[in-house]
Amino acid sequence: MLNPFDIVIFGGGGDLSLRKLLPAMYRAYQEGNLPEGSRIIPTVRALDKPQDFIDKIQSGLKDFLAKGEYNAKDWKAFSSFIHPLVVNVTEMDDNWLVLKSLLEADDESKSRVFYLSLPPAVYGRCSELLSDNNLITDNSRVVVEKPIGYCGDSAEEINAKIAQYFAEQQIYRIDHYLGKETVQNLMALRFSNVLFENMWDAKCIDNIQISISETVGLESRAGFYEKAGALRDMVQNHLLQLLCLVAMESPHKLTANSIRAEKLKVLEALRPLVDAGVDENTVRGQYVPGDLNGKLVPGYLEELGAPNSHTETFVAIRAHIDNWRWAGVPFYLRTGKRMHKRCAEIVVEYKDVSHNVYSNNVGNIEPNRLVIRLQPEESIQLTLMSKRLDNLEMQLEPVTLDLDLSKNYENGFHSDAYKRLMLDAAAGNASLFIHRDEVRQAWAWIDPIINHWQYSGTPSLYRAGSWGPDASDELLSENGHRWFNAGEGF
Ligand code: BG6
Numbered sequence: 001m002l003n004p005f006d007i008v009i010f011g012g013g014g015d016l017s018l019r020k021l022l023p024a025m026y027r028a029y030q031e032g033n034l035p036e037g038s039r040i041i042p043t044v045r046a047l048d049k050p051q052d053f054i055d056k057i058q059s060g061l062k063d064f065l066a067k068g069e070y071n072a073k074d075w076k077a078f079s080s081f082i083h084p085l086v087v088n089v090t091e092m093d094d095n096w097l098v099l100k101s102l103l104e105a106d107d108e109s110k111s112r113v114f115y116l117s118l119p120p121a122v123y124g125r126c127s128e129l130l131s132d133n134n135l136i137t138d139n140s141r142v143v144v145e146k147p148i149g150y151c152g153d154s155a156e157e158i159n160a161k162i163a164q165y166f167a168e169q170q171i172y173r174i175d176h177y178l179g180k181e182t183v184q185n186l187m188a189l190r191f192s193n194v195l196f197e198n199m200w201d202a203k204c205i206d207n208i209q210i211s212i213s214e215t216v217g218l219e220s221r222a223g224f225y226e227k228a229g230a231l232r233d234m235v236q237n238h239l240l241q242l243l244c245l246v247a248m249e250s251p252h253k254l255t256a257n258s259i260r261a262e263k264l265k266v267l268e269a270l271r272p273l274v275d276a277g278v279d280e281n282t283v284r285g286q287y288v289p290g291d292l293n294g295k296l297v298p299g300y301l302e303e304l305g306a307p308n309s310h311t312e313t314f315v316a317i318r319a320h321i322d323n324w325r326w327a328g329v330p331f332y333l334r335t336g337k338r339m340h341k342r343c344a345e346i347v348v349e350y351k352d353v354s355h356n357v358y359s360n361n362v363g364n365i366e367p368n369r370l371v372i373r374l375q376p377e378e379s380i381q382l383t384l385m386s387k388r389l390d391n392l393e394m395q396l397e398p399v400t401l402d403l404d405l406s407k408n409y410e411n412g413f414h415s416d417a418y419k420r421l422m423l424d425a426a427a428g429n430a431s432l433f434i435h436r437d438e439v440r441q442a443w444a445w446i447d448p449i450i451n452h453w454q455y456s457g458t459p460s461l462y463r464a465g466s467w468g469p470d471a472s473d474e475l476l477s478e479n480g481h482r483w484f485n486a487g488e489g490f
Contacts, residue, residue, distance in 0.1 A: 001033075001035060002033065002035050002423060002426060002427050003035060003110070003111065004035040004036065004037030004038045004110060005035070005038050005110060005111040005112070005113060005426040006038065006039045006041060006103060006106065006110060006111070006112050006113070007025070007038070007039070007040055007041065007112075007113040007115060007422065007426065008041040008042075008043060008099070008103075008112070008113070008114050008115065009021055009022075009040070009041065009042040009043065009115045009117055010043050010087065010089050010114065010115065010116050010117060010118050010126055011043070011089075011116070011117035011118045012041075012042020012043050012044055012084065012117070013042065013044040013045075013053065013056065014117055014118075015220070015221075016117045016145070017042060017117050018056070018057065018060035018064065019060070019064050020064075020176075020418045021115065021117060021418055021422065022040070022042070022057055022060060022061065023060070023061055023064050023065050023416075023418075024416050024418035024419035024422055025040050025078075025081070025419070025422065026061055026065065026069075026070075026074070026075075026078050027065075027069070027414065027416050027419050028419050028422070028423060029074065029077065029078045029081065030069070030074055030078075033419075033423060034078075034081060037106075038081060038426075039081060039082075039083050039102075039106075040081050040082050040083070041082075041083045041084070041085055041099070041102065042057070042082065042084050042085075043084070043085050043086065043087040043089070043099070044084065044085075044086060044087075045086065045087075045088060046086060047084060047085075047086045050084050053084045054079060054082065054084065057079075057082065057084075058075060058079070061075065066414060069414070083102060085098060085099055085102070086098075087099055089118060089122055089125070089126040089129070090122055090125045090126070090129075092129060092132065092133075096129060096133045097133075099133075099135070100133050100134070100135060103135060108137050108139075109137075109139055110139065111139045111140075111141075111426050111427075111428065112135070112137060112139060112140040112141070113140075113141050113142075113143060113172075113422070113425045113426050114126075114130060114135075114140065114141070114142045114143070115142075115143045115422070115425075116142060116143065116144050116145070117145065120144070120145075120147075120148055120149060120154075120158050121158075123144055123158055123161065123162055124158060124161030124162060124164075127142060127161065127162050127164070127165040127166060128161075128164070128165060130142075130165065131164075131165040136165060136166065136170075139428075140166075140170060141166075141170050141171070141172050141425050141428065142162065142166050142170060142171055142172065143172045143173075143174055143421075143422075143425050144162065144171065144172070144173055144174065145174055146173065146174065146175050146236075146237040146434075147228065147232050147233065147236055147237055148173060148439050149443070150227065150228070150232065151443060151446075151447050151450065152440065152443035152444055152446075152447050155439050155440065155443050156440065159171075159436050159439065159440075163436075168435070168436060169430065171436070172421075172425045172430060172433040173433055173434040173435075173436075173439060174421055174433060174434075175237045175238060175241050175433075175434055176417040176418055176421065177237075177238040177241055177242065177417070178241055178417075178421070178432040178433070178434075179416075179417030179418060179419075179420040179421040179424075179432055180374060180375070180415060180417045181378070181415040181420075182372075182373075182374040182375065182378045182405070182415070183242065183245065183374060184432070185372075185378075185405075186242075186245045186246065186346070186372065187245060189372070189380070190246075190250075191250050196370070197250070199350070200325075201325045201326070202325065202326055202327050202328050202329045203351075204350055204351060205329055205348055205349070205350055205351065206329070206349045206350060206351045206352075206367060207329060207330045207331070207332065207349050207479070207481055208246060208247075208329065208330075208331050208332070208346065208347065208348050208349070209331075209332045209334070209345075209346070209347040209349075209483065209484055210239055210242050210243060210246065210331065210332070210333050210334070210345075210346050211332075211333075211334040211335070211343070211344070211345050211346075211347070211483070211484075211486075212234060212238060212239065212334070212335045212343075212344040213334070213335065213336055213339035213340070213341060213342060213343050213344075213467070213486070214335075214336065214337050214338070214339060214342055215292060215293075215337075215338060215339060215340075215341065215342045216337060216338070216342075217287070217297065217298070217300070217303050217313075217337055217338045217464070218300065218303040218304060218337070222303070222304055222305075225311065226304060226306075226309060226311050227311075228311075229284075229311040229312045229313070230284075230312050230313055230314060230315045230335055230336065230337070231284070231312060231315050231446060231449060231450060231453075232446070232450075234315070234335040235315055235317070235333060235335060235446065236442050236443065236446045237434075237442070238335075239333045239335060240267065240442050240445070241263070241434070242346065243266065243319070243331060243333065244262075244263035244266045244267065244438075245263070246331075246346060246348075247266045247321055247325070247326060247331070248262040248263055248265065248266050249262050249265070249325070250262070254431060255431060256429070256430040256431040256433070256435075259431050260431075260434075260435040260437075260438060263438055264435070264437050264438055264441060265323075266321060267438060267441035267442055267445065268441055269321045269322050269323045269326075270319060270320075270321055270322075270445050271319065271320040271321070271322050272445065272448060273317075273319075273445070273448060273449055274448045274452070275448075275452060278448065278449050278452040278453065278456070279452070279456060279457070281317060281318040281319070281475070282315065282316070282317045282318075282449060282453075283314075283315070283316040283317075283460060283468075283469060283471040283472045283475050284312035284314065284315055284453060284459045284460070285312060285313065285314030285315075285316075285336065285459050285460045285461065285462045285468050285469040285471075285472065286299075286300050286301075286309070286310075286311065286312060286313050286314065286459040286460075286461055286462070287299055287300050287313050287314070287336075287337065287338040287461070287462055287463065287464045288300075288301075288461045288462070288463060288464065289302065289463075289464060290338070290462075290463030290464030290465040290466060291463075291464070291465045292338060292340075292464050292465035293465070297338060297464045297465070298464075299464065300313050300337075300338075310453075310458050310459060311459075312453075312459045313336060313337045313338065313459075314334075314335070314336030314337070314339075314459070314462060314468045314469065314472070315333070315334070315335055315336070316332065316333065316334045316468065316471075316472040316475055317332070317333045317334075317449075318330050318331075318332055318475055318476075318479070319331045319332075319333060330479055330481070332475075332476060332481070332483070334468065334472065334483065336462075336468050338464040338465065339465075339466070339467060339468060340465055340466060340467050340485070341485075341486045341487060342375070342376055343373065343375065343376065343486035343487075344373070344374040344375045345371060345372065345373050345374065345484070345486060346371070346372040346374070347369065347370070347371050347372075347484040348369065348370040348371075348372075349367055349368075349369050349481075349484075350367045350368040350369065350370075351367060352365070352367055353365060358394065358396065362394050362395055362396045363395055363396045363397060364396075365385055365396060366383070366385060366398050368382070368383060368384055368385075369381075369382070369383040369484075370382050370383075371383075371484065373486075377404065377406060378404075378405040378406055378415075379402065379403060379404050379405060380403045380405065381400050381401065381402050381403070382400065382401040383398050383399070383400045383401075384398070384399055384400075384401065385397070385398055385399075386398075386399045420432070421433070460472075467483065467485050
């Protein structure tokens with residue numbers, strides 16, 4: 001069991017805090033993983049009555065927890081862990097002294113997590129004020145959200161500023177995809193099964209697809225999204241992190257340093273996309289009104305309320321990793337909003353058999369395929385060729401070994417990435433967080449794409465409720481491949 005800890009959530013009244021962070025802590029409490037003596041300190045800019053804020057947290061929990069998770073008894077107990085405070089994160093004023101006296105009321109060796117649920121532009125100033133008030137102890141960590149910056153230079157600037165006050169091992173850069181149980185299962189699948197690991201390279205694999213499709217649109221995040229777009233919001237972090245876990249060599253131990261070192265090597269080996277290479281290997285799209293599950297939904301421009309925008313809500317990329325293991329294997333990355341289905345999937349397509357001993361009339365021999373679904377359900381499917389048993393002739397057909405992972409748990413399970421990562425930060429376990437070098441390297445690959453897009457072309461349009469623009473299908477058909485679409489297949 002974890003030792004008691006204090007977690008200060010700067011920006012505690014914001015969307016992320018109410019939707020994800022506080023529900024995550026409530027779940028930790030329900031599971032018995034919030035040690036007695038811990039304190040959750042959400043900070044806000046202004047607060048007339050603390051009780052109003054507590055009420056807001058309570059109604060957030062009711063809205064954002066899954067059905068059946070909220071109950072009045074647990075809320076009563078959980079609310080006693082919450083100590084809301086007013087703090088201005090960019091100005092020194094007396095409220096910082098209130099925070100200081102609250103934290104210092106407990107032993108200095110207690111673990112402190114400062115969660116900056118704030119715009120990246122103020123990470124530096126908030127860290128500086130933490131330092132000026134002597135709040136950063138040896139057992140303190142700071143958690144910062146992605147995307148860090150808008151390009152490599154701004155990320156460096158932000159990272160350098162935080163580094164003036166916190167040592168690298170105290171800085172926990174969060175990517176919530178790494179906290180998903182199924183994403184960690186990727187490593188378990190690869191590194192605890194000889195079956196896959198021995199067939200995990202260019203000799204056996206033809207191509208790999210990593211796809212995260214969402215049905216939501218802009219939601220209430222126009223200010224952020226219009227400046228960021230899908231490349232910065234999803235590819236620079238979530239998709240590249242998944243790519244790293246799929247493609248990296250086995251770390252020699254499961255420590256933060258060895259995992260991060262292997263991920264970094266993948267990012268360094270990514271073939272740069274520059275100038276014409278960007279046009280040839282990337283597709284960006286923007287949704288227009290369309291039919292999503294029988295409902296007409298507005299396009300991006302209508303949601304934004306602007307007549308014009310070149311922000312991409314969809315990205316598809318053909319990437320290559322230039323190393324021995326992956327030479328010649330295309331990695332297709334895809335993500336988009338307002339797509340046909342919500343799904344995150346990794347599809348590994350194996351090569352054809354090296355010599356076909358069957359005649360043409362047995363049916364097509366399709367390549368083996370491994371589909372790892374990360375959400376909404378967690379499953380692993382392996383498609384193999386098999387003889388039809390109801391036929392005296394030799395007839396082959398594809399059959400699928402279908403493993404529904406959630407069925408293994410009688411009471412189901414609520415995987416909550418934020419809970420996992422917040423508790424890891426409290427325990428000082430950084431293995432699922434991102435090192436500064438990874439951020440730097442990921443931007444080094446993304447920056448030339450962004451720069452080229454600024455001066456060349458505009459996003460291709462796609463209907464809301466579709467699988468993205470036609471150009472995305474064409475990107476794969478150039479190599480004789482097709483997207484594997486959730487629920488539909490190839
Ligand atoms: C966030 C992005 O990091 O991830 C959002 O900023 C996106 O735009 C979200 O909707 C997707 O996360 P999940 O866990 O719902 O797949």
